[in-house]
Amino acid sequence: MAETLTLAATHGARTDRAADPASPLAVRGLTVSYGDKPALFSVDATFPAGAMSAIVGPNGAGKSTFLKAALGLIPAVSGEVRVFGQGLAAARDRIAYVPQRASVDWDFPTTVIDVVLMGRYRRLGLFRRVSRAERAAATDALARVGMEGFADRQIGQLSGGQQQRVFLARALAQEADLYLLDEPFAGVDAATERAIIDVLKALKSQGQSVIAVHHDLSTVAEYFDHVFLVNVRAMGEGPVATAFTPEALARTYGGRLAATQLDQLRLTGA
Amino acid sequence: MEAVLAALTLQAGYNAALVTLGAALLGFAAGTAGTFLFLRKRALVSDAMAHATLPGVGLAFLVMVALGGEGRSLFGLLVGSALSALAGLLLVDGITRRTRLAEDAAIGAVLSVFFGAGVVLLTIIQTLDRGRQAGLESFLLGSTAGMLFEDAVLIAAGGATVVALIWLLRRPMTLVAFDPGYAAATGVDTRRIDLAMMGLVMAVTVIGLKLVGLILIVALLIIPAVTARFWTDRVERVLWTAGGIGAAAGYTGAALSASAPSLPTGPIIVLLAAGLFTGSLLLSPGRGVLAAVLSRRRFQARVHRRQGLLALARSEPIHDPLTLRLLRAEGLIRPDGVATDKGRAQAAKIARDERRWDVAREVHQDTALTGRYDGLTPIEEVFTPDEIAGFDARLGPPHPVGG
Incomplete structure (x- = not known):
């Protein structure tokens, strides 16, 4: 397991470990920049299949950028992304993405069930009508996040936690193998956090892979199996037990973590 | 033409x-x-x-x-x-x-x-x-x-x-x-x-x-x-x-x-x-200007009515003219400001609901349900009758409200 602890000194051209073809997401030498300042520089990361992985790092460290670049939503200056050993285009159908809920206008004229049905649009193509089976799949996805009673609600009437659940239901409706979530627990109530983590654990138990940008260090060990630490450069990756250490966190956050936070993590056995 | x-x-x-x-x-x-x-x-x-x-x-x-x-x-x-x-x-x-x-x-x-x-x-x-x-x-x-x-x-x-x-x-x-x-x-x-x-x-x-x-x-x-x-x-x-x-x-x-x-x-x-736009802007039931004014009015009336009844329950004086007008219009107080029988009954119910909420918030501390404790939401909308009966069992018999 020692070699999975990638250190800051690593660069894109690593050869000591071949890309695992079964890895749901493997990134090599990924560099993304806004203007002249790299948001990510030469980042390598390999995520394990059938596990829950967290992407952890300080604000502005490029966590969301990493997800977006891995999905091809923003252009990369360099680097390679493999999803289940394939190129992005070939693997599109196997990926479901849950963006930050603040990224859309919730006054948009649509209902909860119609948002979830958006997860089926790719199957429907341009011509097919929304069949009863499609509607049933969307309703089922809503039930899994505990929102079946909200199907016809206008989305502007939802609370923050309910919005997040609807976004998760839309991803579930895609029936994908890899779920990429951007800060799914940001600003949601405790009950929603519980509901979401239960859904994600159920996905994992069915062999699916979950990768989430996560900002709450105190729950990393409880929720996740694998962690990827990033702050512009890759700062470490591996099983939570071995890679999520106070030393690795201090390296990732620089001086930005209070000593008490690190002590707390030490006490919880991370 | x-x-x-x-x-x-x-x-x-x-x-x-x-x-x-x-x-x-x-x-x-x-x-x-x-x-x-x-x-x-x-x-x-x-x-x-x-x-x-x-x-x-x-x-x-x-x-x-x-x-x-x-x-x-x-x-x-x-x-x-x-x-x-x-x-x-x-x-x-x-x-x-x-x-x-x-x-x-x-x-x-x-x-x-x-x-x-x-x-x-x-x-x-x-x-x-x-x-x-x-x-x-x-x-x-x-x-x-x-x-x-x-x-x-x-x-x-x-x-x-x-x-x-x-x-x-x-x-x-x-x-x-x-x-x-x-x-x-x-x-x-x-x-x-x-x-x-x-x-x-x-x-x-x-x-x-x-x-x-x-x-x-x-x-x-x-x-x-x-x-x-x-x-x-x-x-x-x-x-x-x-x-x-x-x-x-x-x-x-x-x-x-x-x-x-x-x-x-x-x-x-x-x-x-x-012309169609202006008509819609004024008259739309959900998003129109008129609907917004009316619903703000209705909401304000609900708040004042509730605060007035709580004041009655605590035998506090009411000074707000809108509150007085609303309570009088409903026959909850007499013109001189003294509560009627109907007013006393409603005030007692509201006082009891407040105490039920106190219990509910203790029992359901960890759930989102207590987030509905906003002063206006009727407790019957949040909890089932048997749950409310459970709160009542901890509260003891109801207290009458004096005039």
């Missing part, structure tokens, strides 16, 4: 009837295409594009005259206007993407420069003694005068094609308008969908030039969509309602203009659509 009625009922001659129907179809196409423009928050881009058509009209006229024609073929003029609208659109896009200027600045620059160039070109054309330039200025404000059978057919066929394409692309366009990031992640080429949307808007603009005019076509694109938004919370209904509003405005506007040929069509259509 008779002429207007004849035009509205399509009795004002074959050509006029055709033009009126063409305008209705154009209005439908504009309303639907404009819906996605509005939802994507790109309304002003279409204004830049519409103004950018003018130099194309002038240049197309000059080219056709140079080739030995009269320069009056509507199709030729529309091709010219489409090319220069495209140039304007690409320029806005290019400025926004390649410089640090925001889109609004790019729109302002492109709109004024293209329009200025177009006005200069038309002025030069007026001084030429070749070709038949009369009528070119009707592209500014629109006119039904002098419309040929072929022109009406062109407008109707163009409008129908646009509507068909919008129906076909409604799902990806909805997805891109709502959540472009997610759309791209599921493999939708958002740039191509955006281009298709702008292309459809451009088609509406170009085929609407002769009838509505380039200055006001943006109103026919946007007003129906924002009007429809007042009446429904679902994309598909906004889409077809906007189409209907656009069709109604186009139909009536063209009929009125045809019955009084000196009236420009564009302003009439815009005024009709604006």
Whole structure:
């Protein structure tokens, strides 16, 4: 397991470990920049299949950028992304993405069930009508996040936690193998956090892979199996037990973590 | 009046009837295409594009005259206007993407420069003694005068094609308008969908030039969509309602203009659509101004009533005139401010609910249910009767409220 602890000194051209073809997401030498300042520089990361992985790092460290670049939503200056050993285009159908809920206008004229049905649009193509089976799949996805009673609600009437659940239901409706979530627990109530983590654990138990940008260090060990630490450069990756250490966190956050936070993590056995 | 009625009922001659129907179809196409423009928050881009058509009209006229024609073929003029609208659109896009200027600045620059160039070109054309330039200025404000059978057919066929394409692309366009990031992640080429949307808007603009005019076509694109938004919370209904509003405005506007040929069509259509918009703004049940005022009033009354009853329950004096008026109107207090039997009963119930809430918040500390403790939500809406009975068991018997 020692070699999975990638250190800051690593660069894109690593050869000591071949890309695992079964890895749901493997990134090599990924560099993304806004203007002249790299948001990510030469980042390598390999995520394990059938596990829950967290992407952890300080604000502005490029966590969301990493997800977006891995999905091809923003252009990369360099680097390679493999999803289940394939190129992005070939693997599109196997990926479901849950963006930050603040990224859309919730006054948009649509209902909860119609948002979830958006997860089926790719199957429907341009011509097919929304069949009863499609509607049933969307309703089922809503039930899994505990929102079946909200199907016809206008989305502007939802609370923050309910919005997040609807976004998760839309991803579930895609029936994908890899779920990429951007800060799914940001600003949601405790009950929603519980509901979401239960859904994600159920996905994992069915062999699916979950990768989430996560900002709450105190729950990393409880929720996740694998962690990827990033702050512009890759700062470490591996099983939570071995890679999520106070030393690795201090390296990732620089001086930005209070000593008490690190002590707390030490006490919880991370 | 008779002429207007004849035009509205399509009795004002074959050509006029055709033009009126063409305008209705154009209005439908504009309303639907404009819906996605509005939802994507790109309304002003279409204004830049519409103004950018003018130099194309002038240049197309000059080219056709140079080739030995009269320069009056509507199709030729529309091709010219489409090319220069495209140039304007690409320029806005290019400025926004390649410089640090925001889109609004790019729109302002492109709109004024293209329009200025177009006005200069038309002025030069007026001084030429070749070709038949009369009528070119009707592209500014629109006119039904002098419309040929072929022109009406062109407008109707163009409008129908646009509507068909919008129906076909409604799902990806909805997805891109709502959540472009997610759309791209599921493999939708958002740039191509955006281009298709702008292309459809451009088609509406170009085929609407002769009838509505380039200055006001943006109103026919946007007003129906924002009007429809007042009446429904679902994309598909906004889409077809906007189409209907656009069709109604186009139909009536063209009929009125045809019955009084000196009236420009564009302003009439815009005024009709604006009338519908104003009515919706005031009267819409969910989002209208009137509904908002009424619901604020109702809410205020609920708060005052509740606070008044709580004050009665605690035997505190009430000074607020609105609270006193509400309680008196319901017969909960006498004119001199003393609680009636009915008032005492309701105050006792409210005092009890407050104590039930205290228990509930202790029992359900860790759940979202206690988030409904806002002073107004009836406890019966949050907890089931057996749960409330459980709270009561901890509270003991009810206390009467003294007058």
